[in-house]
Amino acid sequence: MKPLKIFIIAGEMSGDVLGAGLMQSLRERHGEVEFRGIGGDLMALQGLQSIFPMHEISLMGFTEIIPHIPHLLRRISETVKTIRDWQPDAVVTIDSPGFNKRVAKKLGKGKIPLIHYVAPSVWAWRPGRAKTMAKLFDHLLCLFPCEPPYFQAEGLPATFIGHPVTDSDLGDGNGSEFRQKIDLLPDDFMLMILPGSRIGEVRRLLPTFLQAAKILEDKYGPLPIMIPVFSNIDAEKDKDYLNDVKTKTESGKTGDVEPFSPMSRLLWEYQDKVTRFFLYETTPANKKDVFASASVALAASGTVTLELAQARIPTVVAYKVSPLSALIARMLVKLKYFTLTNILLNRPAIPEFFQERATPENLATAIEDLMQNEISRQKQLQAGQDALTMLAAPIGESSSGAAAAIILDILKDAGKQSPKAIAAHS
DSSP states (O other): OOOEEEEEEEOSHHHHHHHHHHHHHHHHHHSOEEEEEEOOHHHHHTTOOBSSOGGGGOOOSHHHHGGGHHHHHHHHHHHHHHHHHHOOSEEEEESOHHHHHHHHHHHOTTSSOEEEESOOOTTTSOTTHHHHHHHHOSEEEESSTTSHHHHHTTTOOEEEOOOGGGGSOGGGOOHHHHHHHTTOOTTOOOEEEEOOSSHHHHHHHHHHHHHHHHHHHHHHSOOEEEEEEESOSSHHHHHHHHHHHHHHHHTTOOTTOOOOSHHHHHHHHTGGGSSEEEEEEEOTTTHHHHHHTOSEEEEESSTHHHHHHHTTOOEEEEEOOOHHHHHHHHHHOOOSOOSHHHHHHTSOOSOEEEGGGOOHHHHHHHHHHHHHOHHHHHHHHHHHHHHHHHTSOTTSSOHHHHHHHHHHHHHHHTTTOOOGGGGGOO
């Protein structure tokens, strides 16, 4: 088969996961595929050389993006120029709609197959975005079964491919073995804290999360706190930093450890708020074991809540944005819940706290219930499995495999026409 050239764009950690799975599946089905684009560590492992660091477009919130607009506009222009110069067979954009829609608009529909992966949540707010997406893209790959009709009604082909979390091995972790590595007894309670993958999220949530942990520690004594550090920002510097932390810790000298990246600096800044605090470098290889070692998780809202359901870890969810972003969201978002499991089941199966309700006291109370009440734990775990069943791929294969099959069909139907016309498009 003729080699394919695919330009692929991911703007955040969850998109990096999707992109890596898609790249692997495309190669499994087609053979030789060359990739260029924007991505993170997982996509790099599949052979992608990102044209600039993915975290530069990992922004969220209405007001949070404003200071970065000039830089984002330059990166959009750079991305479009790279695509036109390289002339790929298809462009696949993953989530990050603020960036990816502008890239698609500059490229122009009809010049080259433009496929978007992860539908905007038009069922939650701003349904008019479905019409916008139809003007920009040739096909939409949806992770939730309710989504395709919204876009099909506007003339955009859209397919539910299943959610990739249902393909993961997160339910197969060896928590006992991992606990031995960190000298934790099998019956010791351990709280895992996941304050988000963006610097802004961590700044808003980590202090509150650790204050909640301190409330529990004051009541129950020292509680081990695990914070997985995912290598998505300044990955090599983070790796060196964490190795340095390990060396200093083993020698009993931790005070002079200098964190390198913004993420690790934030985490280390708060490490003295609780007695037993672990930063652990988490990779695709050890993630399932790290998750399985937790007794309860306190997490930012997002895909990670589905991953925790897959790992069968009882969870409390919280989220904070700027006050203005919260005000705008409350005016526009028409959902009762913001946690994905709760949205799917249309009931509060997982405790969730937004903005002013995300207080240390509320979070500590919810965590304590999951610590002490086995019925609450089991009800939540079953709810998580019910939600995941709704997200399984409908055609008997993996989500990434379904996505790859659709993309290859699109290219076959298009006759893999030469995209040279885009070079002259402005």
